Amino acid sequence: MTENSQQPQDGAAPQLTDEEMAYVLSLFEMARTGDTENLLPAVRAGVPADLTNGKGDTLLILAAYHQHEETVAALLEAGADPDRVNDNGQTALMSAVFRGNETIVRTLLGAGASQTAGAHSALDFARVFERTELVPVLQEHADR
Template identity: 55%
Template structure:
């Protein structure tokens, strides 16, 4: 049996850096890292993708750049939350619009974006989601 090799410090630092860029909405630098080979669907220890973090922190330009580079809008974190539900929770209308335009499903995840809007009484977000035609 072989033991799992520890992750090199430089790799950990790079991962921390790109997750920070997603949280902060530093779109151009994050896009450059993804263009250079960082996976667009990289996840942290909680299953949060770069897209989920950018959506949760309300960065529609960063969300768009990640979507353009193949980020999976349907991927949920370890708690079942999607980027769309995160954007709805944070009431980031521009981010919600970007994700919906990319085909994000308002009913995916647990809780779904639609359920999040209902639970937290966010009628503006609910109205945005209602514009999305069922697949």
């Protein structure tokens, strides 16, 4: 630990230094901007593939929402859980459906993403947000 880090008390998580916190925040920014080139080595070096921010968003959810196909695929390959649910009951699949990105929807479904994880089914989400072009894709994978 660095000199600014505090030892955990009674099982509490250690406090991060400003530098450590900046690094963690940069990882979420990499997911948002699709900076796979820098994000993937960090995950391979030990950053949890399912790292979550204060809203429960995972790196995968952010990459899917911001439509970064390569980053989504790389995170899935690195072991990210496609069914993690954020604090709003949303998953990476729901993010991809909301944004209307068929490639990411197919990538997530191919990785085993559940259409019923989260607060709503992906199919209901597609209908509510009028992503009718995705309904056949979701129905095609419904029985898998």
